Amino acid sequence: MDSKSVEDMIEGLSGFHFSGFHMDGSKLNNIEKPTTTLAIENVHKQPFIIGVAGGAASGKTTVCDMIIQQLHDQRVVLVNQDSFYHELTEEELATVHEYNFDHPDSFDTEKLLDSMENLRHGQAVDIPNYDFKSYKNSVFPARRVNPSDVIILEGILIFHDPRVRELMNMKIFVDTDADVRLARRIRRDTVEKGRDIGVVLDQYSKFVKSAFDDFILPTKKYADIIIPRGGDNHVAIDLIVQHIRTKLGQHDLCKIYPNLYVIQSTFQIRGMHTLIRDSQTTKHDFVFYADRLIRLVVEHGLGHLPFTEKQGLYILVWISVRGYAVYQLLEVVRVWRMLCEHVAKGSRLARFLFIGKVRTTVSSLFMKNYHKTSQKGMCCYWILFSARAIQLSKLFHYLQERVYRNPTSYFSISYPHLRVYMWCAKASQE
Numbered sequence: 098m099d100s101k102s103v104e105d106m107i108e109g110l111s112g113f114h115f116s117g118f119h120m121d122g123s124k125l126n127n128i129e130k131p132t133t134t135l136a137i138e139n140v141h142k143q144p145f146i147i148g149v150a151g152g153a154a155s156g157k158t159t160v161c162d163m164i165i166q167q168l169h170d171q172r173v174v175l176v177n178q179d180s181f182y183h184e185l186t187e188e189e190l191a192t193v194h195e196y197n198f199d200h201p202d203s204f205d206t207e208k209l210l211d212s213m214e215n216l217r218h219g220q221a222v223d224i225p226n227y228d229f230k231s232y233k234n235s236v237f238p239a240r241r242v243n244p245s246d247v248i249i250l251e252g253i254l255i256f257h258d259p260r261v262r263e264l265m266n267m268k269i270f271v272d273t274d275a276d277v278r279l280a281r282r283i284r285r286d287t288v289e290k291g292r293d294i295g296v297v298l299d300q301y302s303k304f305v306k307s308a309f310d311d312f313i314l315p316t317k318k319y320a321d322i323i324i325p326r327g328g329d330n331h332v333a334i335d336l337i338v339q340h341i342r343t344k345l346g347q348h349d350l351c352k353i354y355p356n357l358y359v360i361q362s363t364f365q366i367r368g369m370h371t372l373i374r375d376s377q378t379t380k381h382d383f384v385f386y387a388d389r390l391i392r393l394v395v396e397h398g399l400g401h402l403p404f405t406e407k408q409g410l411y412i413l414v415w416i417s418v419r420g421y422a423v424y425q426l427l428e429v430v431r432v433w434r435m436l437c438e439h440v441a442k443g444s445r446l447a448r449f450l451f452i453g454k455v456r457t458t459v460s461s462l463f464m465k466n467y468h469k470t471s472q473k474g475m476c477c478y479w480i481l482f483s484a485r486a487i488q489l490s491k492l493f494h495y496l497q498e499r500v501y502r503n504p505t506s507y508f509s510i511s512y513p514h515l516r517v518y519m520w521c522a523k524a525s526q527e
């Protein structure tokens with residue numbers, strides 16, 4: 098295995114030509130600007146919204162707290178459906194024991210949707226503080242909630258309204274046995290809410306039990322994840338947090354570009370990726386798995402592209418090269434080039450760009466490293482560099498602004514160390 102680090106090698110390769118001829122900076126500046134501009138600064142980041150439903154006292158709040166604790170390095174807010182209980186009228190208050198707090202109509206869902214809409218658009222909201230003793234939401238001051246990276250929406254009927262469900266990126270149902278829920282409810286309502294045990298049991302048999310069967314349990318089918326035993330299920334919570342972290346890691350470009358697809362991470366993909374990242378993997382196996390992975394990406398990506406003959410197919414490959422041996426990198430490059438030529442039927446690899454230095458500004462990278470060959474209707478960009486997501490998004494923005502015209506669609510696959518972006522745009526005139 099070559100002892101020279103790939104990063105060193107790539108740095109040394111600034112200006113390296115794989116194919117094509119040099120395009121000078123003046124020509125680059127003449128390239129028409131896209132008709133639509135996606136200014137990164139103006140695009141508001143969409144929060145990752147998680148819904149947590151389940152029966153009363155199933156452990157929803159406990160699960161949310163555990164997720165929030167593990168995501169301590171992210172901006173996370175919890176919004177409880179309880180906060181959106183309708184305030185009781187005098188008449189309802191007079192017969193409060195006849196009031197069904199477990200029916201969907203007991204919540205002000207319009208207000209909840211309003212608040213969520215504001216949060217999604219980056220505006221702070223005041224969430225009411227419902228008082229379980231007075232049944233009013235005006236006793237305590239409202240809670241100011243600021244826009245965040247992650248919003249957790251928690252409540253017994255949070256999956257009931259399809260408009261609320263549609264807001265969610267991830268839906269969790271906390272599944273706890275009915276007897277455990279009842280035992281916890283009795284303790285909580287008598288100790289914390291100061292209620293009489295007889296009243297608690299009456300309410301349970303009159304409303305809570307049937308509402309669970311009629312309204313809450315039927316929403317379990319909407320859940321992406323069902324957590325048995327609530328907060329006791331540390332494995333489930335760890336997996337959820339891991340998934341959220343992965344999503345947040347990918348979120349930057351996905352938030353900026355709504356038509357960016359991230360391929361589903363499967364055991365097979367993760368397994369192959371682990372193998373190609375393992376220094377013990379033989380050269381033969383590396384070649385085999387790298388080839389399989391790359392084919393998978395290209396096949397998947399092509400399915401998303403509204404490709405026509407008049408459009409160019411652009412492929413941007415990002416590989417974090419740290420830890421790769423030179424032959425591994427070159428193998429990846431070889432397979433990509435081969436596949437690119439294969440999928441871009443009848444066309445040679447028309448454009449190939451190799452970028453090594455991270456610190457160089459994007460524009461100067463382009464001046465120095467832009468190479469091209471003419472190719473009617475079809476062109477591919479290859480960009481290999483080591484950069485963090487933010488640098489990548491800047492580069493992406495630059496490409497949108499300066500190089501590619503009218504990008505119509507692009508696609509992304511992302512593993513921890515390999516990211517591939519593909520998109521179609523009008524073919525260049527040159």
Ligand SMILES: Nc1ncnc2c1ncn2[C@@H]1O[C@H](COP(=O)(O)OP(=O)(O)O)[C@@H](O)[C@H]1O
Pocket residue numbers: 151152153154155156157158159160281282285326327328329
């Ligand atoms: N795994 C658990 N073991 C023991 N008690 C729990 C557990 N999870 C929750 N509780 C208790 O049960 C009650 C209800 O839990 P909570 O998380 O508030 O449920 P929910 O939000 O679904 O109503 C609380 O008093 C809480 O302390």
Ligand SMILES: O=c1ccn([C@@H]2O[C@H](COP(=O)(O)O)[C@@H](O)[C@H]2O)c(=O)[nH]1
Pocket residue numbers: 152153154155157179182198199228229230232252253305
């Ligand atoms: O004034 C009220 C409002 C609600 N309830 C009960 O609360 C639970 C829902 O809260 P969780 O925190 O999800 O357990 C629901 O079963 C209502 O019956 C109440 O008793 N009084």
